[in-house]
Amino acid sequence: MNPRETESLIQAAHDGPLDEADDARLHQLLRESETARDLWCDYALLASDLKREVLSEARRPGAIPHSTTYRTIRQKRRQVTISLAAAAAVLLATGITLTTILVRPETASATFAVSPGTVVGGAPERNAPENEIQPGQQLAIRQGVVEFHFPNDVRAFLEGPAELRYVGPGLVDLSRGRARFHVPKKARGFTVRGPAFSVVDLGTEFGVDFRDPEFPSVAVIEGRVEVRAKAGRRDIVELAAGEAVELTAAGDFRTIDEPGDYPDSLPDRLPYLRLGFDGRAGDHFSIEGNLPEAGDLSARLVRHDSGSEALSIPGIHGSALRFDGGAELVTDWSGIGGDAPRTVHLWVRPAAGADYGSAPPLAFWGDPTNFGNRKFKLALVGLDDGSVVPRVSLGEWYANGDARLEPGRWHHLAAVWNDHRAGHPPHLTLYLDGTRIPLHGNGNPLEQATSTSTHGANSRPLSIGRYERVARSGPAGFKGDLDELHIIAGALEPEEIAAIARRP
Amino acid sequence: MPFRETISASPDQPSPSPGDDDRFVADLTAEQVALQGFIQSLMPGDPAVDDVLQRTNLTLWRKRSDFTPGTNFRAWAFEVAKWNVRSHFKELGRKHWLVFDDDLATAITERMAERVPPRPAPRQAALQECLQQLRPIDRDLLLSHYEVGETLAECAARTGRSAKGLKVTLFRIRAALRRCIHSKLEIDRTRHGHA
Structure with a gap:
């Protein structure tokens, strides 16, 4: 086995199970070669270091800037002149839309827009546009509604309080909040990892409700999703349109009759x-x-x-x-x-x-x-x-x-x-x-x-x-x-x- | 330190003096990175590495009176960690996927004890510098991979890229990182030697 093949086999073993033949080859290699054992140790250390680096990245100062309140100039002016109720009526009557402009993502980054009154303590990268979020960054939404555009035209509306970490194209961690995701066919496999279960899209529109950590739920509006419990019996269920489940404390899923309601637009003021x-x-x-x-x-x-x-x-x-x-x-x-x-x-x-x-x-x-x-x-x-x-x-x-x-x-x-x-x-x-x-x-x-x-x-x-x-x-x-x-x-x-x- | 339980000495053990405890905690703290890497080497790709590390820390603390000050703390800690890894596999009834036999586990333990630097800070700094040298897209792929802990097949299904392509990319990035870290640590050692 040449050095590159050796290195490739060792790396593969750190990524997941090997087939029987490779497993046997690796054991033999490690038994016979001190160089291979050194390489094995190096990649174990590297994996360990990278996991720690991921954690420290999340904790690094600047990763979560101080809270920012997104309020439009229009709204500020409104505050000192007329009541909110009257202002809402004016906005509706004149059909004024939100002033935040969404830019369609062309890269791995995602973009977001917020409704008036939204408070975000989150992570736009330095020198990046304020409404852009890079892979690995997170947003803590104290209140209000945020609309996300992820790569592959995945769209989501998230209602605060919520905490979302954009891991990368096709994957978000949502530890809190209520959200609706619209996932087109080309983004099939898009995954939302919640605190208690993950939802894998199979071409659909679905809602998740993680507001109450004791009663996390998911409902399918169109298409299908696969839901995987993270703990307990680690149940996996597939849901079709109109179906909804709630995770019990035992780690299994309970069907709920009411699929729940999820945000589907940016409101003109706080919900x-x-x-x-x-x-x-x-x-x-x-x-x-x-x-x-x-x-x-x-x-x-x-x-x-x-x-x-x-x-x-x-x-x-x-x-x-x-x-x-x-x-x-x-x-x-x-x-x-x-x-x-x-x-x-x-x-x-x-x-x-x-x-x-x-x-x-x-x-x-x-x-x-x-x-x-x-x-x-x-x-x-x-x-x-x-x-x-x-x-x-x-x-x-x-x-x-x-x-x-x-x-x-x-x-x-x-x-x-x-x-x-x-x-x-x-x-x-x-x-x-x-x-x-x-x-x-x-x-x-x-x-x-x-x-x-x-x-x-x-x-x-x-x-x-x-x-x-x-x-x-x-x-x-x-x-x-x-x-x-x-x-x-x-x-x-x-x-x-x-x-x-x-x-x- | 990732202790998650309240820990106290067992009543049937002699109570070490407060000074001994302080030294023990200092040793244990200093070896956390090495222990984590070592456990990783015996159970690669297993999400329970941190759990086994925590369990090892607790075992070490409870058995601290067994340790003779002045002897090799790392070697003793690795032995305890090895025992905990085996116990973890046994609990899971795991019969395959890189369960090393005793001889091979011992050989790995010896190499690991030698290869892990006594101080983790320079290695950590080298890693961060090397990560900065990667293309942003490669760095994101790497960190996402380690954060998510998903298999290449899952990653491929999620991103729409081929598993084969991802494997090649990750291979290239990790090999480059490994070389970069070695090179930086070598430069560091050389500078230190001349100082």
Whole structure:
């Protein structure tokens, strides 16, 4: 065997199993030749060094630059002139498209564009265009939606919070987030490696949902994919259009009936839901928004006490809803889970003389049971001195806002939770009538992390005005008026809150 | 160091003094690169190399009172690592793909103990310099290959390139890297000798 053949055989053995004949040849070679053994050791060291180099590359300073907020000039101007809602209407009416231009990739690099409000702490290489990502680089998307164009015309929409590493043409690592991939025939074999399983495209369009690490799922929209579990029994399943599976803790796949919703375009602002209380049909209310699942959602009125009612009355915009303490509006939306950034804002008019001692919720979702529960609740609470102040509860801890609401008067209330990984505390901010207010509460709420449970056995969907504990012994509901509830999958900036709070 | 468990001395072992422990940890830390390379040499292409390294570290720590200070730490650590590799194969019931018999494993162990430099830093620096000399496309292919850990056939299916072509390209890149590292370390040694 000549030196090149020897080297080739040794390298091949480091890449994967040899056939029986080569295996025997290699053993013989290593037994007989000290030079071959030296070469063997060299390539083992090289493989080991390269693996370490890959890791250190990922950790090298500069690989993950500081967070950048992508906001268009158009949007900045908008923030100080008119409310977001009005601006969205203007954008839609005039058909203005996003200002970020996508460039079709001609090389191994991929390009991306972001929707307004998106915050990316990620890795465009130095001297490279900002919307380009090279093989080996990663993007941490704190909030918003990013559209990727990978080589071979593979296209993806990824909703934050998400972490994507572009390994190279045909392969991405997605450790968090919800995404839709469109893979044309020529890119067959495109692979998305998730935290618990890999999805290998067999010519298709598919969605993955890795927002909740305990319930990763994949759904096929068109064509077929192969899904391989990474742990447990390492099951492999092939899915066709309309099929969806979720990985269980045991490492096997469970079919899910609802294939889920995945982003399919760049929205004109941060993903949101709006419950304006205008589109009422009996006990049912419409929900609007640009979250992928928004079109399937609605809310219904539940009367917990006999004779209780929620009347539609004139509000800030169109109709508002008057709660009498016995009514609850229950949606079929599970809410924003984990520690994902979020903003909840609404208009509220407390009823004169109402008792808010039990902190009835204005809006709430998650798991409200047991000590250390995992919910997200925006509420009003009555203090001993008779004052009414806003409260945000994240389960095991809460914070009250240090500002009073006046009964009988409309107030704008906003709570913003920021991903604790996005930077330093505080993660929670509260605004009353567009002004940030001081917080105080149990524990040290400004530095706490949270994890809202949206898929647990006791998790409740977004509910408004009241919530019943599992034992059906919940506190009294909210008395007063609500209007224009918005839940946004991202943290709004103070000036955006201030603009919204300015009544037209 | 890749310890992932809380480690403590077994109650049935004599407790080494804190000074002994410090020395032991220093030795163990210094040999991490060599140990990883050595384990790699006995189980090439196996994704469990890091697991076996971790297990080896734990074994070494638990048996640290067996080590006589002043003797060859690397040789002792390699023996423990070899035992852990064998135990790993046994657990998997692996009967084929480069399971070396004792004689061959011993021969590899001896060569490896001699070939791994006492200090990993110069080799690491040489590797980084050599990587910079590669064409970006080659560097990306190489790092992706080692990051993903997929076979050439899988890589070929994913990239649309032929497995044969990929094999040739990777062969060329790795051979060039190996030569480059050797050459840089040799220059380093020469300079060091004259200093």
